Amino acid sequence: MMPNTLAPEEHVLSTLERDGSRRWLFPSLSKGYFLHRRRIVGYGLIALFVSLPHIMIHGKPAILLDVATRRFTLFGFTFLPTDTLLLALFMVSVFLTIFLMTALFGRVWCGWACPQTVYLELVFRPIERLFDGTAGRGGRPSKALSPWRRGAKYLVYLFLAFGLAHTFLAYFVGVERLSHWVRQSPTEHPIPFLIMAGTTIAMLFDFCFFREQLCLIACPYGRFQSVLLDRKSLIVAYDYKRGEPRGKVHKDLAILPAPAPAPSPAQGDCVDCGACVRTCPTGIDIRQGLQMECVNCTQCIDACDEIMTRLHRPKGLIRYSSQSSLERGSESDRPKWRPRLIVYPVVLGLVFGTFLYMLTQRLPFDATMLRQVGTPFTLTEAGDVRNSMKLKLVNRTDEPLDLSWRISSGDAVRFEGGIDHVRLAPNETVAQSLLVLAPRESFREGSRATELTISATGERERRMTWRLLGPIDR
Ligand code: SF4
Ligand code: SF4
Numbered sequence: 001m002m003p004n005t006l007a008p009e010e011h012v013l014s015t016l017e018r019d020g021s022r023r024w025l026f027p028s029l030s031k032g033y034f035l036h037r038r039r040i041v042g043y044g045l046i047a048l049f050v051s052l053p054h055i056m057i058h059g060k061p062a063i064l065l066d067v068a069t070r071r072f073t074l075f076g077f078t079f080l081p082t083d084t085l086l087l088a089l090f091m092v093s094v095f096l097t098i099f100l101m102t103a104l105f106g107r108v109w110c111g112w113a114c115p116q117t118v119y120l121e122l123v124f125r126p127i128e129r130l131f132d133g134t135a136g137r138g139g140r141p142s143k144a145l146s147p148w149r150r151g152a153k154y155l156v157y158l159f160l161a162f163g164l165a166h167t168f169l170a171y172f173v174g175v176e177r178l179s180h181w182v183r184q185s186p187t188e189h190p191i192p193f194l195i196m197a198g199t200t201i202a203m204l205f206d207f208c209f210f211r212e213q214l215c216l217i218a219c220p221y222g223r224f225q226s227v228l229l230d231r232k233s234l235i236v237a238y239d240y241k242r243g244e245p246r247g248k249v250h251k252d253l254a255i256l257p258a259p260a261p262a263p264s265p266a267q268g269d270c271v272d273c274g275a276c277v278r279t280c281p282t283g284i285d286i287r288q289g290l291q292m293e294c295v296n297c298t299q300c301i302d303a304c305d306e307i308m309t310r311l312h313r314p315k316g317l318i319r320y321s322s323q324s325s326l327e328r329g330s331e332s333d334r335p336k337w338r339p340r341l342i343v344y345p346v347v348l349g350l351v352f353g354t355f356l357y358m359l360t361q362r363l364p365f366d367a368t369m370l371r372q373v374g375t376p377f378t379l380t381e382a383g384d385v386r387n388s389m390k391l392k393l394v395n396r397t398d399e400p401l402d403l404s405w406r407i408s409s410g411d412a413v414r415f416e417g418g419i420d421h422v423r424l425a426p427n428e429t430v431a432q433s434l435l436v437l438a439p440r441e442s443f444r445e446g447s448r449a450t451e452l453t454i455s456a457t458g459e460r461e462r463r464m465t466w467r468l469l470g471p472i473d474r
Contacts, residue, residue: 014283014293015212023283025212029129029138030279032302038111042118049115053170059398065172071427077359078396082366089355093348100344102228106235110221111296116206116214119164121281121297124207127156139278157208158200165199212282215295222292229290231323232336236296238287238318241329243270246287249311269317275307276300276318286318365403365424366394367454369466372433376469384437385470386416391432393454395424401456408453408463413438436468443470 017023029035055062057076064073072079072087079087101108110117125138131153132141145153170178173192186193206214215222229235247267270287277285279300282293286300298320305315324336372388380386395401404421407413416435424430442448447467455461 013216014280015216025281025283026132026134026140027125027138027281027283027299028275028278028303029136030275030299030303030306032305034298034302038298039122041112042122045113045115045118046123050167053167053175061174063171064174066174067172069427080366080394080396082368082394083362086355086358086362089351089358093352093355096344096348096351099228100341100348102225103230103233103338103340103344106229106233107222107225107294107296108234110215111236111298114221114295116219117281117295117297120207120211123160124157125281127160128153131156154204154208157204161200161203161207164203165196168199169196215282216293222295225292230338230340231327232325232338234320234322234334235290236286236294236298236301236318237290237321237323237326238270238276239316239321239326240287240289241326243268243287243317246270246272248272269308269311269313271307271311273307275303279303290323362396363456363462364395364397364459365401365454365456365462366392366396367462367464368392369452369464370431371469377471379440379471380437383440385440385443385468387436387438387468387470389434389436389466391434391452392429393422393424393432394429395427398426400425403454403456405452405454407436407450409449409451411439411442413442413450413468438468438470440470440473443468443473446470446472 015023015025052062053064060073060076060078062073062075064071066072070081098109126135129135129138131145131149134141166178166182169192173181181189181192210218245266245268247270249271276287277283277300279302280286281297281299282295284291284293286294301318301320304318308315308317322336368391370390370392372390374388376387378386378388391405393403401424402421403424406420407415414437416437418434419432422430422432436450438448438450447469449465450468451463451465453461453463
C-alpha cells in the first residue's frame, strides 16, 4: 500500500485486494445435486468436442471449417462464401436461441456449457487441487507448492492444452490432414504449426493465469446479460426474505447437534457461515443480489443446501429463482410468462424455418455471371453488340457434375462460338469465358436485361438475369 493513500473501506472487486493487487481465488468444492449434473453435462460436452471432428456424415467430418478453401461443412451440409444469406439466417437463429434461453433460464450457458467454465472447473481446477493436496474439497492449499510439484502441474497443463489445441485445429483442417502433419516436421507446415502453438499458449495463459478474469472483464456475453435478463428470468439467487437478518448459530457447523435450534423470529435462515462465498469461482457474495460476475455455476446452491441440511432447515435458501418471485415471496420459481417468451419463439421459428427451406432448395451448383475487365462492349461488322462475360460455376457436391447453359430470354440474344456445357470435378470451380451477341436495336438507354438458364443433369434449373451493356442511341 502506498504510504499516502487511503485504504478502501471494502473490496471494490471480488478479485482485487485492497492494495490493488490480484486476489487469487481458491474456491472450495461443494458437492451436491447441481455439481453432479453439471459434471455429466460438462464431461459429455468435452467428449462431444473431442469426437466431432472424427464423426463422418456422408463421407465428411461432422464439422469442418476449411478456411483455406472457404468451404464450411456442418453436419453433412457444405456452405460456400456465396451462401451469405443462409449463414446470416443461421447466425440470427443462434442469437435468437441465446436470447430465448437467457430469458427463460438466465446465464445457463455460462454455468453449464461455456468451454471456459467447463474446462476450468471440470478439468484444470481438479488437476490443480490434486497437486495442491486439496483434491475433492478445494480451498487454499495449506502450504506453498514445492518446485517439482509446481513444475509437474504445469507439465500436465501443457500436455492438456497441447491436446486441446490439436483438437481445435482438427475443426479447421480435418483429422486426416492433422494426423499426417503431426508425423512430419513443423517446418513443412509452419502456419498450422504456429496456429496450434499460439492456441496452446493462449489456453495456458487463460487456464493458468487469466481464469475468472475472462468472465469478469473480457467476455462480451456477460455484458449482454444486463439487457437480456429481466426481473422474471431464472437466475441463481439468494432468498433474502428467508435468509435475513442473518446471524451465527453455532461455532462449528460440522459438529452441530441435530436438530438445530429454529431461528428466532428476529433471525433469518442464513447463518453467515460464508460457505457460499468460499465456493464461488468468481469470488462474489450472492447475498448481495444479482451481480454481473455471477456465472450461474450453482456451486453456492450446493454449498448452502449442505449447510441447511446440517441445520435441519429446508434447502433452497440459495436457488434458481427470479427477482420478481423473490420480491413477491412467490411459491413457484418457474419462469414467468411475458411477451418476449412469445415473440422470441415466433421470430425464431420464422427465421429458422426460412433457413431450413432454403437449405433444402439449394442446387448442387453455384453460378455467378461476371463482366470481363476492359471494354464494356464492342460492335460487330454485322451491327450486333458484343459483351464479354465470365460465367463462374462451382460444383458443391462430392460427385462429378455436368452443367449446360442457354439464353432463355426468348429473343435474338445468342452466344458467339464457345461452348455451352462443362463437366466439373467434385468441388471444382471453373470460370468460363462467354461472348454474348445482341441486336443493337434491343438496347434502351445503353443496356438491356438478359436471362440465362443453367441446368445440371437430373436437377432443377437455375435462371439468372443480368444486364448487357450497349451504345446509347438517340
Ligand atoms: S451458505 Fe447459506 S447459510 Fe451460509 S452464508 Fe451462504 S447463504 Fe448464508
Ligand atoms: S454466486 Fe454462486 S452461481 Fe454465481 S458464480 Fe458464484 S458460486 Fe456460481
